[in-house]
Amino acid sequence: MSGFATPAKSKKIRLVENTVERTARMLSREYGIRVVWEGSDAKTDGKTIYLPVLPDDAPDELLEAVQGYLDHETAHIIFTDFQAISSYKPKPTPEQFFCINLVEDVRIEDAMGKLFPGSPYNLRLVHEWLQTRIAENWSEINQFKRACVGYFYYTKYGDSDFYNQVVDDDTKELIKKCETAVGSYDQINTTFDAIEAGLRMYEVL
Numbered sequence: 001m002s003g004f005a006t007p008a009k010s011k012k013i014r015l016v017e018n019t020v021e022r023t024a025r026m027l028s029r030e031y032g033i034r035v036v037w038e039g040s041d042a043k044t045d046g047k048t049i050y051l052p053v054l055p056d057d058a059p060d061e062l063l064e065a066v067q068g069y070l071d072h073e074t075a076h077i078i079f080t081d082f083q084a085i086s087s088y089k090p091k092p093t094p095e096q097f098f099c100i101n102l103v104e105d106v107r108i109e110d111a112m113g114k115l116f117p118g119s120p121y122n123l124r125l126v127h128e129w130l131q132t133r134i135a136e137n138w139s140e141i142n143q144f145k146r147a148c149v150g151y152f153y154y155t156k157y158g159d160s161d162f163y164n165q166v167v168d169d170d171t172k173e174l175i176k177k178c179e180t181a182v183g184s185y186d187q188i189n190t191t192f193d194a195i196e197a198g199l200r201m202y203e204v205l
Contacts, residue, residue: 013054016063020051020070033077035070042069046082049073061129068126071119072105075112080104081191088195095144099205100198102152107188109156127156135166144205147174151201155179177204 017037024035027049034048043050051069054062085092085100092100113120134141134149141149150167153160154175167175181200182188188197 012060012063013056013058016066017054020066023067023070024049027074031074031078033074042073044073044076046077046080049077061125061132065126065129068122068124068129071112071116071122072109072126075108075119076104078115079108079111079191084191084195092195092199096199096202098145098148099202100195102148103182103188103198103201104191104194105152106155107185107191107194110185127153131162131166135162138166138168143171143174146171147178147205148201151175151178151182155185174205180204 020035024033027033027035032047036048036050037053038050040052041050042052049070051066051073054066085097109119109123112123131153138146146167150163150171151174154163154167157163163172178201181204182197183200188194
């Protein structure tokens with residue numbers, strides 16, 4: 001019987017799923033967004049949001065993070081110009097796109113917080129969930145991704161425990177260079193701006 005969740009845990013998972021699905025119905029009415037539970041990652045194609053299927057033994061931290069996943073992907077649909085990305089020439093490499101996406105993530109999450117005041121709290125929960133996973137594997141992450149991820153969380157939360165206790169000194173130096181390359185977010189108002197800033201970030205890495 002060890003493969004089955006306890007009744008209390010199953011009830012908690014159902015409660016989270018029901019809460020997300022109520023939000024999804026609102027998003028469908030307001031923005032035409034479809035939400036489905038599928039796979040192990042959160043992502044969107046611009047019309048449908050895919051949320052990770054919750055396992056029976058999902059920890060509380062993951063359950064708390066799910067609404068943040070939904071908010072983040074919703075922010076992409078509302079604020080990201082997918083056409084600007086798909087039509088950009090020359091087509092960004094995967095590494096360039098990684099930088100672009102991080103800059104865009106900061107921009108859209110800020111916009112999402114202004115539109116839905118409760119969203120920053122939800123996003124913080126998902127970021128804390130991800131930071132724990134990243135910290136556990138920090139030594140296995142290459143320098144490029146360390147700098148990108150470190151830049152994102154430093155831009156969002158400044159001198160946090162993650163920055164001070166996990167990010168190494170070499171990565172901190174790169175984060176400062178990324179900050180200079182990207183510049184002020186007051187000047188990053190569109191997806192195209194984020195693309196240009198992300199490419200500048202890539203150049204220093």
